[in-house]
Amino acid sequence: MRIVVQEAPFDLGAETSRFAEGHKDQGAIVTFTGLVREDGGMARMEIEHYPGMTERAITKIAEEAVTRWSLGDTLVIHRFGPMQPGEAIMMVATAAPHRKDAFEAAEFLMDYLKSRAPFWKKEIGPDGSDWVAAKDEDEDALDRW
Amino acid sequence: MDILYFAWVRERIGLPKEKVETGARNVTELVEELKAREPRYAAAFEDISALRVALDQELSDFDASLEGVREVAFFPPMTGG
Numbered sequence: 001m002r003i004v005v006q007e008a009p010f011d012l013g014a015e016t017s018r019f020a021e022g023h024k025d026q027g028a029i030v031t032f033t034g035l036v037r038e039d040g041g042m043a044r045m046e047i048e049h050y051p052g053m054t055e056r057a058i059t060k061i062a063e064e065a066v067t068r069w070s071l072g073d074t075l076v077i078h079r080f081g082p083m084q085p086g087e088a089i090m091m092v093a094t095a096a097p098h099r100k101d102a103f104e105a106a107e108f109l110m111d112y113l114k115s116r117a118p119f120w121k122k123e124i125g126p127d128g129s130d131w132v133a134a135k136d137e138d139e140d141a142l143d144r145w
Numbered sequence: 146m147d148i149l150y151f152a153w154v155r156e157r158i159g160l161p162k163e164k165v166e167t168g169a170r171n172v173t174e175l176v177e178e179l180k181a182r183e184p185r186y187a188a189a190f191e192d193i194s195a196l197r198v199a200l201d202q203e204l205s206d207f208d209a210s211l212e213g214v215r216e217v218a219f220f221p222p223m224t225g226g
């Protein structure tokens with residue numbers, strides 16, 4: 001299990017290749033990458049986080065995934081700070097003997113990272129800035145697990 | 146105890162962190178103490194259903210006890226991912 005919280009951009013290809021190496025007993029790798037989407041003329045995004053709690057919360061979520069699914073490995077990288085549209089905000093990767101576990105665990109990680117990891121997104125546009133509001137559907141998404 | 150504020154809670158109160166001496170037994174009592182201080186606190190804590198609280202970096206509830214707690218954080222619902 002590898003959890004990374006950093007300000008710097010990450011290399012999606014390099015991270016995925018590195019994660020995929022040396023897993024002879026795993027038949028499936030699923031990766032998900034979240035990008036900054038250019039919504040309504042947004043110029044940039046800024047992500048604030050809670051140093052210390054962020055790493056603890058993500059570790060707890062990843063450990064829960066390991067107990068629920070048969071996983072060979074998990075990776076979560078999540079950035080904070082300023083970023084431009086098109087940049088990668090975060091990625092998760094899961095390795096499992098079979099694809100069903102890898103897909104489900106990746107979705108579980110994403111659902112929980114959305115509303116249980118202490119990050120807050122702010123969108124900055126030509127007319128000012130706004131904190132992104134959490135959606136009810138993101139909270140509801142946790143019920144299925 | 147240390148109190149931390151994040152996102153728009155931090156902006157409304159105007160600082161990210163402060164040390165507070167309090168006799169509050171639970172989070173709700175602490176919130177009432179803070180609200181009584183100044184209008185900027187009252188504005189930030191106007192609707193606590195829009196807020197979340199963490200005690201020593203674990204997500205918690207407003208009726209939770211503060212006994213032994215060293216760090217309290219207030220913030221809006223999280224928007225990670």
